[in-house]
Amino acid sequence: MLTLVRGRQEHLDHLIAGLRAQHRAPDELVVAYMQDKPPRLPDDTGFAIRSVRVDGDPLPLAKARNCAADTSTGDILAFLDVDCIPDPTFVQRAAEAIDGDPTGVYLPEVRYLPANAHGWLDDDGLEPDYASLRAQGERHPAKPDLADCAVRTIDDFGELWGLAFILTADTWHAAEGMNEDYIGYGAEETDLGRRLQRSGASLFWLGGTVCFHQHHTVHKPPLQHFESIVRNARLFRSLWGEWCMDYWLEDFARRGLIERSETVIKVLREPGAAEIEATRQGPQVRFS
Known part of the structure; x- marks a missing residue:
């Protein structure tokens, strides 16, 4: 598991809570932080957490993803934005998908949550309140419903979504990772899609798991x-x-x-x- 952080401590806490709840625990979580001080990280999760600092301003998103991938020791790279909470099957479905086609890049379903000042954890504060997440999460209207889907081919690599994607380290390196000439917000994910397509990867929607996107203020347009x-x-x-x-x-x-x-x-x-x-x-x- 790999994630990027600038601020968003509560979002990170919720993501880690989602990893605690996994049916199959991740081997590690790599946190690439784009801020002066490292984020607060627990030491009792049952899986390794390692962090790496990434300098640069404005947001060095491409560089941070590359640093996270370089820091990871795993064969499977599951990128998940810090504002996402994985459901309990996320790690299991990622491993199953890669077993089916190791050259694939997999995009799980994302459902968006409303603002919630009280957060999304259960009463003990250790795991997400998945009943509330499922009840209030809303699928983006431009994305397909994957409720009855295991794996579905995507023909257009422009669909690559940096919010959540899964691939092997070999596939990542074959595409040469992200182009760090992209600085700040925009286009670095679309460029990665082209690089992956050029390297011979395949792209798929992945059903059987949902990532819940925690609310933050958006601008239309940005x-x-x-x-x-x-x-x-x-x-x-x-x-x-x-x-x-x-x-x-x-x-x-x-x-x-x-x-x-x-x-x-x-x-x-x-x-x-x-x-x-x-x-x-x-x-x-x-x-x-």
Whole structure:
């Protein structure tokens, strides 16, 4: 298991609680932290927890995932964002999937939770309250229902979702990991999908397990990441000959922030603080 952290201590606590509850315990959890001080980590989980510091600002997401993979000693790399709580079958289903096709990259179902000031742990505070998670988790409307699915082939590697994905260390290294030229938010996952496809990997939806995404404030569109989205989109275009993040770039263009041609993005102006704040969504919004 591998996760990235900047802040989000409570989210990390909940993720670790989900790992405590696994039917098949993970061999280890690697925490790549992008902050000055290491996060608080328990020492009584029954599995090893190791951490590695990753320097860089803005968020060095690609670099952090590479550092986590390099620190891991496992044959299977299960990346799970810190704001996710795995259900008790997650580790077991990851191992079963890899046994079925070691060249596969597997995307489990994610369900999004509402804001909850009291957290998602049971009364003893050690394991998640899975009854509440299942009752309140909501599937993203753009993602398939995997309730009756074991494994389903995905033809479009653009579906690769950094929130939760599972692959072998060999498959990761065959794709050469993530491109650390992507700095900050946006495009590094789409680029990884292309690298995996080029290396001969296969992509699948994975049923039989659910990861519950803990609420945090979202922006529609993510204007707070305007600079990195534009920079990373240009990088992706230079490498792969086409744009990614079209939905966001089209929104930026409608707002008069950019002009985009087949090959070039021209920044017309930067979004102002009030404009960024206006895109902040309320606690009822679970995903962008």
